[in-house]
Amino acid sequence: MGFNLRGAIMANIQGNSEDEVEATIVDAIQNGEEKMLPGLGVLFEVYWKEANEQQKTEICDIISQGLQG
Template identity: 80%
Template sequence: MNFNLRQAIMANIQGSNEQEVEATIVDAIQSGEEKMLPGLGVLFEVYWKNCNEQQKDQLCEQISQGLQ
């Protein structure tokens, strides 16, 4: 059996509205559970693929500042 975690996560969140996406992110961060990390990674990938270069630069700058 070939299980693709990314596809499973996408199938689970496909069609989510803005409030549902935010609730998913907030819940994942507040729970602090490592099992939520793949889902956040998929959400990040979706965001990244839909950003222009300026948005990507701003995001990387914000993350970099947050890591200081």
């Protein structure tokens, strides 16, 4: 029997306010714990599905710039 990690994360954060989402992101980044990465991935997936083409282009540009180091 498989565990649906994406579904579990979505169930855990469903209905969170903007402040709660921000706190989750900031906490995950500040703590730097590997176990938080799947949650950030799910949040990014939610963003991507809701973003328009301009927002997608902008976020890809920002990430690309950040990877230049």
